[in-house]
Amino acid sequence: MPTSRDQQPVTDQLTAANSRYAAKFTDPGMDAQPVLNVAVVACMDARLDLHAALGLRLGDCHTIRNAGGVVTDDVIRSLTISQRALGTRSIVLIHHTGCGLLDLTEDFRHELELEVGQRPAWAVEAFKDLDQDVRQSIQKVRTSPFLPHTDDVRGFVFDVRTGLLREIDPENGQER
Ligand SMILES: [Zn+2]
Numbered sequence: 237m238p239t240s241r242d243q244q245p246v247t248d249q250l251t252a253a254n255s256r257y258a259a260k261f262t263d264p265g266m267d268a269q270p271v272l273n274v275a276v277v278a279c280m281d282a283r284l285d286l287h288a289a290l291g292l293r294l295g296d297c298h299t300i301r302n303a304g305g306v307v308t309d310d311v312i313r314s315l316t317i318s319q320r321a322l323g324t325r326s327i328v329l330i331h332h333t334g335c336g337l338l339d340l341t342e343d344f345r346h347e348l349e350l351e352v353g354q355r356p357a358w359a360v361e362a363f364k365d366l367d368q369d370v371r372q373s374i375q376k377v378r379t380s381p382f383l384p385h386t387d388d389v390r391g392f393v394f395d396v397r398t399g400l401l402r403e404i405d406p407e408n409g410q411e412r
Pocket of ligand 1: 277280335337
């Protein structure tokens with residue numbers, strides 16, 4: 237069983253931490269609509285602490301994360317529910333420096349198929365240019381027919397070494 241830090245199985249560490257968390261937890265009495273009416277789409281990278289990096293508190297936003305922070309059909313599904321059922325209006329897209337997807341290609345998918353004998357239905361969504369992929373992601377969100385609110389969609393690259401966000405200009409490929 238995988239262990240880390242104190243040789244306890246990692247999931248046991250998590251559930252022990254949860255017991256301590258729950259002991260101090262008080263019901264915030266919130267409903268499911270995010271306080272700031274914003275949804276954040278970001279990479280799953282472990283070095284990106286969204287709440288700390290963006291000054292977010294419990295209940296403030298929806299966070300939708302996957303490998304790369306790419307706008308897949310499933311991300312559109314979550315954003316659609318976020319906007320239509322839970323009242324969010326703004327979308328923030330975050331990629332980051334040193335992303336694992338920069339080192340992958342669609343070969344990953346072909347190698348996987350050779351190994352397991354089945355072609356995955358999903359694309360790897362690998363990219364070589366962070367800024368360009370953020371621009372494409374903004375475009376995908378803005379042109380989705382399912383999303384009623386696409387006037388406030390902004391995209392960023394988070395620098396894992398400095399903790400700073402850099403905004404990507406969606407139009408002309410220049411940094412803002
Ligand atoms: Zn990443």
